[in-house]
Amino acid sequence: MQGNFRKNIKPGLSVSIVEKQNQRNGELTTGIVKDLLTNSAQHPHGIKVRLTSGKIGRVKEIR
Structure with a gap:
């Protein structure tokens, strides 16, 4: 899933x-979603x- x-x-x-400060190096942080911050149905860089x-941060992978 995307x-x-x-x-x-x-x-x-x-x-x-990927957190804002890690967008250039692409370092990923893993965790559990608490809140969705993006209101639109889709976003090209990932839902915040x-x-x-x-x-x-913006979702890059769903585990």
Whole structure:
């Protein structure tokens, strides 16, 4: 599944995100989705989420 579509992402899912400061090097952070922050149905760079750890980033992989 792709992280570009809001319908694929639900709270409680395990995902890998790229945080704003890591966009250039592509370092991924893994965690559990707490909130969806992007309101549109899709986004070319990934749906922005907040993890249970409090980190915010765009979904690159759904695990």
